[in-house]
Amino acid sequence: MSAGGLSVTVLGCSGSYAGAGRACSSYMITGGDRVLLLDLGNGSLANLQRHRRLDEVDAVVLSHAHPDHWVDLAGLRVALRYGLGREGVELFATAANLALASEVCGELAPTFVTRVVDDGDAVAVGGLRITFSATDHYIDTLACRIDDEDGRSLAYSADTGPAWSFSALGEGIDLALCEATHLRDGEGHGILHLSARQAGAMAREAGVGRLVLTHLWPEVDPEEARAEAEASFGRAVEVAVEHAAFAV
Numbered sequence: 001m002s003a004g005g006l007s008v009t010v011l012g013c014s015g016s017y018a019g020a021g022r023a024c025s026s027y028m029i030t031g032g033d034r035v036l037l038l039d040l041g042n043g044s045l046a047n048l049q050r051h052r053r054l055d056e057v058d059a060v061v062l063s064h065a066h067p068d069h070w071v072d073l074a075g076l077r078v079a080l081r082y083g084l085g086r087e088g089v090e091l092f093a094t095a096a097n098l099a100l101a102s103e104v105c106g107e108l109a110p111t112f113v114t115r116v117v118d119d120g121d122a123v124a125v126g127g128l129r130i131t132f133s134a135t136d137h138y139i140d141t142l143a144c145r146i147d148d149e150d151g152r153s154l155a156y157s158a159d160t161g162p163a164w165s166f167s168a169l170g171e172g173i174d175l176a177l178c179e180a181t182h183l184r185d186g187e188g189h190g191i192l193h194l195s196a197r198q199a200g201a202m203a204r205e206a207g208v209g210r211l212v213l214t215h216l217w218p219e220v221d222p223e224e225a226r227a228e229a230e231a232s233f234g235r236a237v238e239v240a241v242e243h244a245a246f247a248v
Contacts, residue, residue, distance in 0.1 A: 006031040006128075006152040006248040008177065009051055010214070012044035013240040015181045015193075016068055019218030023047055023242060024068040027156065027177060031148045034058045034126035038144070038156050045072040045079075047242055055084045059125045060112070062093035063158035064141035065100050074105045081111045090125060092117045094140045117142060133168040135160035137192050145169040152248045155208070157199075159215065161192030166206035175248045176208040177240065179215035180225050186217075196225040200232035214240040 007030050012023030024041025028051060035052055037060045048054070054076065062070045070093075080086040091112040093101070098114055108114055117123065119134035119142070127149040132142045137159045143166075145155045154175045155166055166176055181193035194202070196213060203211045211233055213225055222239045229237040238246070 005150065006146070006148045006154065007245060008154060008175070008248070009245045010240045010242055011037075011047040011051075012039075012041045012242060013214040013216070014041075014068075015179065015215035015217045015220075017218065018043050018068075022218065025063075025215060026072070028052065029128070029146060029154070031146070032127040034128055036061065036125055036128060036130075036146070039063055039069040039158075040072040040076060041068045042071050045075045050243065054079050055086055057089060059090035059092070061130065061144060062091070062097045062101070063143070063156070064094060064137065064139055065097040066139065066159065069158070070097060070101065071104075073101055077105050077108065077111050087111055088113055090115070092123060092130070094118070094142060096140055131169060133164070136163035137161060143169065145173065148248075154248050157194075159193060162194060162198050162202070165202050166208055171207060173206065174209045175212065175246060176203055176206075176210070177212050177214050178203055180213040180229060181215055181217050181220075183220060183224055183228055196220075196228040197232045200229035200234075200237060204233050210238070210246075212238045212240050212246060 009028040011026035014022040023043025025039045026044030027038040029036040087110040091114045122131045129147045131145045135141045147153045155173045157178045178199040180196040180199040182195045184197045
């Protein structure tokens with residue numbers, strides 16, 4: 001791996017819709033000589049270009065077909081196809097997400113080489129291994145774990161309710177990006193998003209090393225979410241904000 005090792009940069013972290021001056025879910029993962037995007041929510045493509053050129057993107061993983069997690073794929077396709085003449089970028093997503101993306105964006109090939117992924121699948125992007133796990137959400141949704149060749153690992157919950165856990169992705173997760181859409185008052189029967197309290201408890205039970213909260217509803221106070229998650233996680237918790245970077 002490169003000297004920089006495995007890291008994640010937040011490109012967007014608003015939950016469900018973009019708050020003022022914010023962007024929706026997207027995370028740039030770098031490891032070795034690879035640049036991987038986890039989700040491409042609205043507003044994230046602009047933020048990506050503050051960190052990397054668009055022709056440096058090697059692969060994209062889309063967690064599910066809700067628009068706040070993928071709609072900037074349309075802009076990326078236009079830039080790669082008509083601006084840069086780039087082909088062969090790997091795109092991993094659920095069948096439903098790929099079908100919707102094709103309908104909205106137009107023909108994905110040859111700009112993207114697409115692959116449908118499902119619960120339990122594993123793929124490689126250079127020296128990065130990506131493992132997928134189906135979450136507890138309203139539509140088919142995949143969390144993922146990324147491991148590098150040096151044994152570092154990070155996990156991304158995507159969107160999920162409380163019936164899923166990071167433990168489904170195995171032990172030894174060094175850093176976890178976990179949705180925490182609501183505060184505890186937002187918990188309720190049938191809500192398939194997590195509160196900050198639930199995120200902290202789930203990460204603790206799964207033995208996660210570091211916890212970063214993301215996908216907060218724009219009206220939720222980040223400090224309230226942090227305090228609530230820390231109480232259930234048992235130690236310090238970080239909250240995602242655009243352009244923050246975390247080394248794994």
